[in-house]
Amino acid sequence: MAGRYDQNPFAEEDVNPFSNTAAKSRLSPLPPEPVDFNYDRGAPVDIPIHTPADLKKKEKQLQAKEAELRKREQELKRKEEAAARAGIVIENKNWPPFFPIIHHDIANEIPIHLQRLQYIAFTTLLGLVLCLLWNVIAVSVAWIKKVEDADVRIWFVAIIYFISGVPLAYVLWYRPLYKAFRNESALRFGWFFLFYMVHIAYCIFAAVAPPIFFRGKSLTGILPAMDVISKSALAGIFYFIGFGLFCLESVMSIYVLQQVFMYFRGSGKAAQMKREAAMGVLRAAA
Numbered sequence: 150m151a152g153r154y155d156q157n158p159f160a161e162e163d164v165n166p167f168s169n170t171a172a173k174s175r176l177s178p179l180p181p182e183p184v185d186f187n188y189d190r191g192a193p194v195d196i197p198i199h200t201p202a203d204l205k206k207k208e209k210q211l212q213a214k215e216a217e218l219r220k221r222e223q224e225l226k227r228k229e230e231a232a233a234r235a236g237i238v239i240e241n242k243n244w245p246p247f248f249p250i251i252h253h254d255i256a257n258e259i260p261i262h263l264q265r266l267q268y269i270a271f272t273t274l275l276g277l278v279l280c281l282l283w284n285v286i287a288v289s290v291a292w293i294k295k296v297e298d299a300d301v302r303i304w305f306v307a308i309i310y311f312i313s314g315v316p317l318a319y320v321l322w323y324r325p326l327y328k329a330f331r332n333e334s335a336l337r338f339g340w341f342f343l344f345y346m347v348h349i350a351y352c353i354f355a356a357v358a359p360p361i362f363f364r365g366k367s368l369t370g371i372l373p374a375m376d377v378i379s380k381s382a383l384a385g386i387f388y389f390i391g392f393g394l395f396c397l398e399s400v401m402s403i404y405v406l407q408q409v410f411m412y413f414r415g416s417g418k419a420a421q422m423k424r425e426a427a428m429g430v431l432r433a434a435a
């Protein structure tokens with residue numbers, strides 16, 4: 150009985166490390182790998198080594214480009230100075246910011262004492278854009294509601310008012326006023342007065358809209374508004390809003406004309422314009 154329990158099952162087995170059995174029980178070592186810092190990611194990187202001749206060649210090319218750029222910069226500066234001496238202003242398109250189509254920089258180009266008046270004049274230009282755009286919308290509503298005398302022909306006339314009135318207003322009276330304030334040109338003031346009075350007359354006519362052209366339905370004046378609201382309340386409301394916009398535009402435009410005329414007389418530009426006109430007549434006669 151005692152012989153059966155002489156061997157301890159939990160006792161550590163003595164293994165001879167020098168025996169063949171121990172050698173076979175151990176894991177075989179991995180084969181040696183070559184030292185490679187690229188971690189098996191491709192061929193070695195070739196670093197080009199430029200010769201002194203290549204470096205000198207590239208240096209000469211850079212110097213030539215730098216000299217050419219300097220020459221162009223001097224040429225551009227010379228042209229700008231010549232244009233400034235001749236009174237020519239280089240204008241870059243910067244307004245509206247999302248799609249520049251005109252040059253407009255009141256803060257930097259208009260004298261400080263005239264900036265407020267120029268801003269109000271610019272407001273009347275934007276007001277005319279709003280009036281004519283709302284006129285198109287109101288006429289479109291009247292056409293959709295099938296109001297009498299509001300057909301596709303009247304709608305096309307309203308479109309013509311918008312696409313022709315806005316650019317003409319900018320070219321004929323706003324731009325001359327901008328240049329007159331910027332350059333203190335007396336003749337440009339005269340051009341502004343002439344066409345700005347035409348602008349005011351048009352706004353007053355549109356606010357009334359007598360049945361002279363196309364029975365008056367192409368403009369949102371008070372007379373068409375009273376006629377339209379009796380046939381369509383929605384279209385009539387649009388016409389009355391257009392009437393209010395044209396009235397507001399007329400009042401603001403009259404104020405701008407009055408203020409510009411007061412500055413024109415007080416600054417001595419009236420006498421200067423007479424002298425310039427007389428000099429022009431003398432040159433033409435000679």
